[in-house]
Amino acid sequence: xxxxxxxxxxxxxxxxxxxxxxxxxxxxxxxxxxxxxxxxxxxxxxxxxxxxxxxxxxxxxxxxxxxxxxxxxxxxxxxxxxxxxxxxxxxxxxxxxxxxxxxxxxxxxxxxxxxxx
Amino acid sequence: xxxxxxxxxxxxxxxxxxxxxxxxxxxxxxxxxxxxxxxxxxxxxxxxxxxxxxxxxxxxxxxxxxxxxxxxxxxxxxxxxxxxxxxxxxxxxxxxxxxxxxxxxxxxxxxxxxxxx
DNA sequence: TTTGCATATGCCCATATGGGAATGTAGTCC
DNA sequence: GGACTACATTCCCATATGGGCATATGCAAA
Numbered sequence: 001x002x003x004x005x006x007x008x009x010x011x012x013x014x015x016x017x018x019x020x021x022x023x024x025x026x027x028x029x030x031x032x033x034x035x036x037x038x039x040x041x042x043x044x045x046x047x048x049x050x051x052x053x054x055x056x057x058x059x060x061x062x063x064x065x066x067x068x069x070x071x072x073x074x075x076x077x078x079x080x081x082x083x084x085x086x087x088x089x090x091x092x093x094x095x096x097x098x099x100x101x102x103x104x105x106x107x108x109x110x111x112x113x114x115x116x117x
Numbered sequence: 118x119x120x121x122x123x124x125x126x127x128x129x130x131x132x133x134x135x136x137x138x139x140x141x142x143x144x145x146x147x148x149x150x151x152x153x154x155x156x157x158x159x160x161x162x163x164x165x166x167x168x169x170x171x172x173x174x175x176x177x178x179x180x181x182x183x184x185x186x187x188x189x190x191x192x193x194x195x196x197x198x199x200x201x202x203x204x205x206x207x208x209x210x211x212x213x214x215x216x217x218x219x220x221x222x223x224x225x226x227x228x229x230x231x232x233x234x
Numbered sequence: 235t236t237t238g239c240a241t242a243t244g245c246c247c248a249t250a251t252g253g254g255a256a257t258g259t260a261g262t263c264c
Numbered sequence: 265g266g267a268c269t270a271c272a273t274t275c276c277c278a279t280a281t282g283g284g285c286a287t288a289t290g291c292a293a294a
Contacts (some may be wrong), residue, residue, distance in 0.1 A: 001252055002279030003278070005279090005281090018282095020201065032241095046283065047241095048243080067238095068241085069241065075205045078202050084137065088199070091195070091196075119279090119283090133251095149270080160253080163252075163254090165271060166272090185261095194269090
């Protein structure tokens with residue numbers, strides 16, 4: 001076997017820095033391919049390829065508009081990453097106020113786990 | 118150029134599922150290589166290789182203890198991932214009132230991580 | 235249809251992978 | 265010293281990559 005495909009899951013798709021930049025850009029709103037290419041200083045084919053990967057893992061959606069294709073972010077797709085890395089928050093949360101917030105949220109989570117109504 | 122090295126940054130290191138499992142295991146405390154291999158059902162050389170990658174990006178530390186090598190988690194190394202993905206929280210959390218709904222959906226979505234084209 | 239712009243795709247290639255198996259190395263105990 | 269255990273490393277290989285570049289496709293206007 002070789003390395004896992006970048007289209008296998010969100011973690012792999014997001015491991016590529018340019019794809020993260022594309023997502024960052026799209027978080028500001030819909031963009032065309034050439035827009036993205038210009039903004040990030042990338043060649044159009046590369047952008048199309050990256051967008052393809054992002055599409056395949058469900059991180060972006062496309063919408064045709066004339067001869068352009070407008071890509072938009074599908075932010076919820078990043079939730080698995082957020083959920084996983086969130087379990088490690090305790091390793092860098094130190095300030096007391098932020099810790100309070102953290103504990104508060106933790107408590108809510110536990111409560112809604114016990115009483116899922 | 119080819120794909121970016123898994124040792125290039127934390128994002129790439131964490132893209133590999135088994136490495137995430139190793140980190141999850143280490144979040145419970147120090148473990149020896151053979152402990153990890155047994156717990157995850159992996160061969161010892163593979164575990165050593167994965168640990169090497171995790172070491173190179175600073176996610177784990179080693180400590181010699183007799184003829185064993187005890188690996189421990191360096192959780193702060195995951196902060197860049199958390200910080201980046203945290204900027205997308207708004208896409209799945211609308212309000213704190215919906216936190217319960219959010220948690221429910223989170224658990225349901227654990228299964229459907231793949232998104233075909 | 236023809237022309238032209240916007241995207242997508244195909245091809246080539248250097249590179250890195252992760253698994254298996256074998257081997258090397260280090261530390262312990264006799 | 266030798267035997268044994270715990271890890272690390274090396275070699276081989278099938279596979280996927282991402283960039284450059286050329287080209288196909290899609291869509292619209294003349």
